[in-house]
Amino acid sequence: MRDDRNKWRAPSAFSNKVTVGALTMAQQTLARQTLVSGVRVHAGAGVASQVVSWPDPAHGDSYAVGLRRDQVLMVNGLSLPDGWDAQARQAVSDMTDGFVVYDLSGPRALQVLQRGADITDGVPSASALRRLFGLDVVLYRIGGPDRFRMHVERARAQALQEALESAMGFVGRKAD
Amino acid sequence: MTGRRLASGGLIDRKAPLRLRFDGRPYGGFAGDTIASALLANGVRIVGRSFKYHRPRGVWGAWVDDPNAMMTVRLNGREMPNVPAATTPLEDGMDVRAVNAWPSAKYDVKGGLDLFHRWLGAGFYYKTFIWPDWHLFEPAIRKMAGLGHVSDAVYDDYVSDQVNAACDVLVIGGGPAGLIAARTAAERGEAVTLVDDHPDVGGSALQEVAIAGADPAKWVTAQKAAFVAAGGQVLVGTTAYGVYDHQLVGLIQQFGFGAAPRRWRMRARRIVLATGALDRPVTCANNDVPGVMSLQGAADFVTRYGVLVGQRMAVVANNAAAERAVAVLDGAGGRIRRVDPAKGAVTVHGRRGVAGISQKGTRRYADTVLMSGGLTPLVHLWRHAGGKLDWCPDRQAYLPGKSPVDMVAVGAANGTFDLEQALEEGQTAGAGRSVTRGPTDYHLTPLWPKPGSAGRQWIDFQHDVTLKDVEMAARENYVSVEHLKRYTTLGMAADQGKTANMAGLAAMASVQGVSIPEVGTTTFRPPFVPIPIEAFHGQHAKTQWAPVKRLPLEDLHRAADAALCEYGGWLRPGWYGQGDQTALIAQEAVMARTHVGVFDGSSLGKIAVMGPDAKAFLNFVYYNTITTLKPGHLRYGFMLTEGGVVYDDGVVACLSPESYIVSCSSSHTDGVLRHLEAWRQDGNDPDRIFVHDTTQAWATVTVTGPKAREVVAALGVACDLDKAAFAHMTLRETTWQGDALRIARVSFTGDVSFEISVTASKAAALWEAVIAAARDHGGGAIGLEAVSILRAEKGYIMVGKDTDGETMPHDLGFWAPRQKKTTAFVGDRSLRSENANRTSRKMLVGLRVQDGAAALATGAHVVLPGGEVSLGYVTFSYDSPTLGHPIALALVDNGANRHGEGVEAWHMGSRQSVTICAPCFYDAEGEKLHA
Incomplete structure (x- = not known):
């Protein structure tokens, strides 16, 4: 096999915060991320008061993000035991260590994302799952129109960060 | 004296002189010039050589329709091949060389090839280089093929920006019709993007005397200002190169030489096509001589660059639209002689430049011949989108017919060459109403190639396709236009049919004695103009391409x-x-x-499968029985495809009767997740089974x-x-x-x-x-x-390494489940097939080498002693440090029943004796495993 250690930037070489002009990308630490699946997770089964979809922003520290008709990602929600909850009829997996979370903010942040996804405000979606720069990402607004949050598989975090840094470079130096 | 710079006029900045070198000689130009306009202004006639015969070539058109002036350009240490001179803005210090010519376009050493043209007709190499072996000739032909040569240099910063965007209305073309359409739509409150491939909008407006009673330049400025004020987005220097499914339009935005272009993937709710029309060449004897140009192009050189392309110009035109261009040239001081092609065949004289033109035996002096054989609407994008074309006998052109979804053509692109009508169409389309093409004042005398006529008559200037080539293709039964294109190379490469196709189709129609629409057109495919490959990946490359x-x-x-x-x-x-x-x-x-x-x-992989039906579900997707698995226990098993082939092997862990972990192969996690999700939703109750990938x-x-x-x-x-x-x-x-x-x-x-x-x-x-x-x-x-x-010492397999696309579980020694399992599972039926039960199936075995022999090559074929027929192949081989001798695993025909048989491993011509054995070399009894 070929030793490719120098081909790939070491994880420790990635900065937790990158700023290009008015754009900022910063890694976030969340207290808890929980994947919950069940027939009623969208219908107020007690997982969260708000289920976030696109393009509306999430508000507050605790919320649920809609992924599929029967699946949400709870952010900073209640601590639930992993496995099948027969009473609530829902499957639970703690994914706090499974997803790395980035926030991208700035007045042209959406343009950064548009380097990696066919995404506009004009096409709403109940699911926050996106293919961003070829990677599966949970993507939604948080707090307002110019701040976006991305949850990406831990193993793909460096790939997403590298792609975002490249795209931020394009938007940052864009003249028009 | 041929081309020259006019004392005034054009859109160039005469206070900003620029320098360039062409084929080693210095010239000057101005900001706002293209490479082609600067060369013409300096009287340069020969700007390139044709592909096959290396005939001298001059500039034909003023924009994307020019197939001749292809350059290798060097600037600031950066070199790019196949740069179209007619569309590339001039920059100070450019070192320009014609492609496909050495030492210069003017004195190309391969120019003598033209002497052999009688033997080099279309398809000559298909016939000539058959004997003794095509491969003898191929290297030399490959070396001669192509135009520019890619530099060895790597430009790390040449990375194309990739943008996804959306708009309500995309207007392609910023001429009068496009401008008015864009403004109208924007003022209705729609999000409109207007693209034009020139440095600014205006299009053919520059050749008009007045538009809506106003000075054309002022009218354009006013329309643009109103459009922007209404919230419209203008993208200049931007070409729409292709239309794809779901209203996706590919745009390329240029930023000057050496800078990577930006690629837009624009989704438009509706598209207004205002791409204009091009002049067609007239097919006559010697119509490829430098100095033969498009009439509309010549007028464009005057109005955009202040360049008069010739002094004594013969105009060969058959249509009413020519009058406007002639007026522009006349106003610029050109001496013009009209030649009516309807009165007889025309012959151009000269070899390295136009020296005259003759008709019916009368020869007249001219240094330039300007041709207009009729206008061809630019309908490439219309066809990309799936729109139909209708043949218009009045205009002798294919016009947009049945519309693709949410696309409308206006102005010259719609065959509406009259300005007032074009403006009306633009306004109608901008308002979102359907456009009906009205009657036209445009008229022309059909002027198409006449097979059998004398002289060499060019149809494709870049590829040296002549009328005789088309005739020969027809004789050899390449009568389909698609065959004609491929046999002769007509309309290929940079041209993409812009100048060559109509004449080629008409010639084929004439040869066959049918009408042009009966011949049809070739398929229009993106891209409309040459685009750097870089534009298609951008940052999605290197470590960002399939990141680990x-x-x-x-x-x-x-x-x-x-x-x-x-x-x-x-x-x-x-x-x-x-x-x-x-x-x-x-x-x-x-x-x-x-x-x-x-x-x-x-x-x-650590895929959690949960729910009341989780156990039954896993029993269904696994070859092995899972129903007997108890909490706290693990089971090794295979996941099969519906074809019964081993897809993954892994371990299932039971955490509770309703909660399991599937530990699949590292490389298969994403695939197994999809596999589970697909079966969960197909034939199972998705409300009673849930799958979470918790691997990360x-x-x-x-x-x-x-x-x-x-x-x-x-x-x-x-x-x-x-x-x-x-x-x-x-x-x-x-x-x-x-x-x-x-x-x-x-x-x-x-x-x-x-x-x-x-x-x-x-x-x-x-x-x-x-x-x-x-x-x-x-x-x-x-x-x-x-x-x-x-x-491998233990004989544990790696799926994909020790298995292939046909390996079934019993080929690996796992017979029991299919014999005992009573419930259905994925792949079940396929395991009962005749193919699955062949005794000659490739089965996993071990191979022992003779004492002292070296390790086998992975991939070596297993053959009978002295035999040449492969029985299988080595999947893994290593010199085991534990055992002190080489070991190997292999897939061999009927391998499980051949233990002890002596065979040979054949690799790259050498043979090595080996003995087939069980695929376990270490602790066969499992004492260490269970210790």
Whole structure:
């Protein structure tokens, strides 16, 4: 096999915060991320008061993000035991260590994302799952129109960060 | 004297002089020039050579329709080939050389090839180079083929920006019709993007005397200002190169020479096509001589660049639209002689430049011949979108017919060459109403190639396709236009049919004695103009192209001097330390066999399957029986495709009757997840089964070897590790340092092994603790290469390495489930097929070499002694450091029933005697595994 250690930037070489002009990308630490699946997770089964979809922003520290008709990602929600909850009829997996979370903010942040996804405000979606720069990402607004949050598989975090840094470079130096 | 710069006029900045060199000679130009306009202004006639005969070529058109002036340009240390001179803005210091010519376009040494043109007609190499062998000639022909040569230099900053965008209305073309359409739509409140490939909008407006009673330039400025004020977006220097499904339009935005273009993937709710029309060449004798140009192009050179392309110009035109261009040239001081092609065949004289024109035996002097054989609407994008074309006998052109979804053509692109009508169409389209093409004042006398007429008459200037080539193609039965195109290369490459296609179609129609619409058109395909390949990937390249997955422990592996290699999409340690790779790997394998080895198994899949039907579901997707699996126990099993082929092997862990973990192969996690999700939703109740991929949330450290139990014990986990209490293929859930911990007693090496899993954020602490404990017992970290040897010694397979696209579980020795399992499972039926039960199936075996022989080559064929027919092949081979002799696994026909048979391994012409044996070389009784 070929030793490719120098081909790939070491994880420790990635900065937790990158700023290009008015754009900022910063890694976030969340207290808890929980994947919950069940027939009623969208219908107020007690997982969260708000289920976030696109393009509306999430508000507050605790919320649920809609992924599929029967699946949400709870952010900073209640601590639930992993496995099948027969009473609530829902499957639970703690994914706090499974997803790395980035926030991208700035007045042209959406343009950064548009380097990696066919995404506009004009096409709403109940699911926050996106293919961003070829990677599966949970993507939604948080707090307002110019701040976006991305949850990406831990193993793909460096790939997403590298792609975002490249795209931020394009938007940052864009003249028009 | 030929072309010259006019004292005034054009859009150039005369206060900004620029320098360029062309084929080594210095010239001057102005900001706002293209390379082509600057060369014409300096009187340069020969700007290139044709592809095949190396005939001298001059500029034909003023924009994308020019097929002749292709350059290699060097500026600021950056060199680019195949730069179209007619569309590339001039920049100061450009060093320009014609492609396909040496030492210069004017004195090209290969110009003599034209003397042999009688033997070099269309398809000559198909016929000439058959004997004795095409491959003898191919290298030389390949070397001569193509136009520019790509520089060896790599420009790291030449990365194309990739933008996804959307709009309500996309207007393509900023001429009068496009401008008014864009403004109208924007003022209705729609989000409108207007694109034009020129440096500014205006299009053909510049050739008009007045538009809506106003000065054309002022009218354009006013329209643009109103459009922008209404919220419209203008993208100039931007070409729409293709239309794709779901209203996706590809746009290329240029930023000058040497800068990577930006690619827009624009989704438009509706599209207004205002791309205009092009002049057609007139097919006559010697119509390729430098100085023969498009009439509209010549007018464009006047109005855009202040360049008069000739002094004594013969105009050969057959249509009413020519009058406007003639007026422009006349106003610029050109001496114009009209030649009516309807009065007889025309012949152009001259070789390196126009020296005259004759008709009916009368020759007249001219230094330039301007041609207009009729206008051809630019309908490329219309066809990309699936729009139909209708033949218009009045206009002698294909016009947009049945519309594709939400696309409308206006102005000249719609065959509406009258300005007032074009403006009306633009306004109608901008308002979102349907456009009806009205009657036209445009008229022309049909002027098409006449087969059998005298002289060499060019149809495709770039590729040297002549009328005689088309006639020959017809004689040889290449009568379909698609065959004609490929046989003659007509309309290929940069031209994409802009100048060549109509004449080619008409010639074929005439040869066959049918009408032009009966011949039809070739398929229009993107891109409309040449585009750098770079524009299609941008940042999606190098490490951003298929990035590897990263382990949570990667930094620790790097600190331990791990060689990091790509295994199934993951970056994992191959071995540790510096020095001889083979020796290091062997040391790690021996260490694991004699003491203890620790490896990072975090990449193993950990897919949670939960719900009331989880057990039945897993029983369905696995070849092996899962219904008997109890909490705290593990089961090795195969996942099959519907064809019964082994898709993945892995271990299922039962946490509770309604909660399971599927630990699949590292490289198959994403695929297995999709596989499970697909079957969950097909034939099962998706409300009673849920699948979560938790692979990334957990990290796994695997401890293997005779000292493994002692190492795990040293961690102080609350778990009885005694072999009776914690048997092979069982699982314990406990805690370590207050956090959840799972220990699975499962082995991929054949020795006692424990897979210890913690949440990923605790992985570093666990790894360091395990490594410290392993060192105390003479062990340490091992990489995947050592693991691969250990598993092969035991005969454990790697799916995809020791299996192929036909391997079924019984080929690997796993017969029982299909004989005993009574419930349905994926792949069940296929295992009962005749193919599945052939005795000649390739089955997994081991191969023993003779004493002292070297290890076999992986991939070597297994053949009978002296035989040449492959019975199978070696899937893995290594000189086992544990056993002291080479081992090999192979897939061999009927292998399970051939143990003990002597065969040969054939590789690259050499043979080696081997004996087929069972695929297990280590601890066949399993004493060490269960120790």
